[in-house]
Amino acid sequence: MLAEVRHFDDAQCHAAHLPGWQQVYDQISGGRFYSSLSRLNTGHLEVFREAFNQRVVQYGRAPADMVHFAIPIHAPLPLTLQGRAVGCHAITALRSNEEFIMHAPAEVDSIQLSVRNEDLAALAPEFYQQLNSKRQWQPIIQIPPEQLAHTRQLLLSVFDQAVENPDLMRFAGSQKLVQHQLISLLLDLLHGSVPERAINLTHATHCDIVRRSQAIVLASSDEPVTVLDLCQQLRISRRTLQNSFQLIAGTTPVDYLRSIRLNAVRRMLLSAEHAGLGVRDAAGHWGFYHLGHFARDYRKLFCELPSETRQRSLLQ
Numbered sequence: 023m024l025a026e027v028r029h030f031d032d033a034q035c036h037a038a039h040l041p042g043w044q045q046v047y048d049q050i051s052g053g054r055f056y057s058s059l060s061r062l063n064t065g066h067l068e069v070f071r072e073a074f075n076q077r078v079v080q081y082g083r084a085p086a087d088m089v090h091f092a093i094p095i096h097a098p099l100p101l102t103l104q105g106r107a108v109g110c111h112a113i114t115a116l117r118s119n120e121e122f123i124m125h126a127p128a129e130v131d132s133i134q135l136s137v138r139n140e141d142l143a144a145l146a147p148e149f150y151q152q153l154n155s156k157r158q159w160q161p162i163i164q165i166p167p168e169q170l171a172h173t174r175q176l177l178l179s180v181f182d183q184a185v186e187n188p189d190l191m192r193f194a195g196s197q198k199l200v201q202h203q204l205i206s207l208l209l210d211l212l213h214g215s216v217p218e219r220a221i222n223l224t225h226a227t228h229c230d231i232v233r234r235s236q237a238i239v240l241a242s243s244d245e246p247v248t249v250l251d252l253c254q255q256l257r258i259s260r261r262t263l264q265n266s267f268q269l270i271a272g273t274t275p276v277d278y279l280r281s282i283r284l285n286a287v288r289r290m291l292l293s294a295e296h297a298g299l300g301v302r303d304a305a306g307h308w309g310f311y312h313l314g315h316f317a318r319d320y321r322k323l324f325c326e327l328p329s330e331t332r333q334r335s336l337l338q
Contacts, residue, residue, distance in 0.1 A: 023191045023200075024063040025184060031055055033078055040070065045082025051128055052076075060185050064201040066138060069181060071095070073131040081123040084116040088136040089153065091115050091208060093174055096131040104161055111167045113211060117153060133177055135208055144254060145205065149212045165211055177207050183312045190306040190313075195246045199309030202248040209260065223262070231256060231266040235275070239282055246283050246309040249275050283308045284323050287316075291331045301328045 030036040036057045037047035049055050055076050062069040068088070073096075084090050092114045094101075101108040102125045108114055116122055118139060143150040153159060165173075184191055184200045191197060238255055239247050252275065253260055267275045290296045290304045302313065305328070310316035320328045 023065070023184075023188075023197045024061060025188045025191055027058070027060045027185060030057045030059065033057070033074070033076070036072070036074075037080070042068075042085030043082060045080060048079050050077040050079055060181075062181060062184050062200075064197050066141060067201045067204060068136040069133065069204060071131070071133045071178075071181065073129075074126065075128060077128045078126050078130075079123070080126060082121070084118065084120045084122060085136065086119050087139055088118055089115060089139060089142050090117075090134060090136045092132050092134045093170075093177065093211070094130075094132050095174060095178070096129065098127045098129055101126060101130065106162055108162055109164065111170055112162050112164050113170070114162055115153075116161065117159075133174075133181060135204060137205060137208065141205070145250065146209055146212055163212070169211070173207050173211050177204065179312075180204055180207070187311055187313075190302070190311045193303075193306035193309075195309035196306050196311040199246060199248065200311060202250045206249060206260070213261075223266075225269070228266040228269050231258065231263065232270040235263070235267075239279070243286075246286075247279060249279065280319060281323060283310070284320055287320070287328065288324060288331060291328060292335045294335075297336065301332055304328070 028039060030039070031054070033047035033049045033055055036059055037043070037045050039059060040061075053076055055074070057072065057074045060071045094108075094110070094113070097108070097110060099107075099110065103114050104122060104124075139150075142153075180200060180203050184196075191200070234256055235252050238252060242251075249260060249263065252258075252263055256263070263275050267273060267278060271278060287304050287308050287310070290299060290307070291301065296304070305313060305316045317327055320326075324331070
């Protein structure tokens with residue numbers, strides 16, 4: 023996994039540090055140029071946050087085999103993409119190899135996610151179908167203001183933690199959790215743009231979904247399982263998974279899977295086999311890249327801090 027933060031004093035130098043993008047950034051407003059670029063690459067997902075202090079026109083061609091979403095953090099109007107105005111409550115999307123032109127005002131700040139075509143087709147089939155329809159496709163997607171604000175905050179939290187803790191990102195479990203959480207948050211935004219078809223399931227079917235989910239978790243005892251893993255393997259939507267867990271287990275799949283991972287960390291801390299392993303490494307192995315949240319959730323579940331569990335194990 024790559025995580026880096028760079029600063030530039032030239033618009034085209036900034037553009038050149040985004041691999042795969044065949045593009046030009048031209049500074050339009052007068053004054054000294056300053057920009058920042060934070061990048062995160064998980065192999066399956068490319069995420070970057072960029073901000074400029076000057077007006078810039080961006081044009082070129084998007085990378086192949088991926089769909090590219092831009093979510094505004096701070097975007098003074100007017101902002102235009104493909105000759106269309108982008109409102110303050112909208113996200114934008116570029117298809118694989120799509121030529122583009124964007125006029126960005128001074129002080130613009132955005133976070134952008136590039137998702138592989140095959141992943142988007144599997145996780146959001148209705149949206150992907152619309153994406154490939156010349157008649158239905160719109161590069162500007164309107165989002166309810168409260169939803170956009172909430173999801174943007176969560177996206178930034180996950181992204182910032184990953185960029186600021188590169189040592190935890192060396193663990194495959196943490197890389198996977200970051201990647202899946204970012205994709206899940208993006209899918210939450212896209213869900214409203216293409217409503218999901220309603221499916222009526224019996225109580226027995228909901229029970230079977232939870233039972234099969236548990237079997238998948240038990241079969242993956244050496245790595246964390248995510249909501250996206252369950253959806254892909256069971257071939258169901260995240261909403262169906264959510265409804266099944268709420269009805270049968272009285273909890274959300276996110277909370278359920280977090281508890282499973284916390285128990286796995288606890289077993290590792292109590293194991294003589296892993297006596298030399300620190301709390302930080304055990305947490306990273308099971309996908310906990312935000313140590314503050316990890317310690318809080320661990321204490322809530324077990325009524326003690328992970329360091330106390332480790333100390334008690336060493337004294338036995």
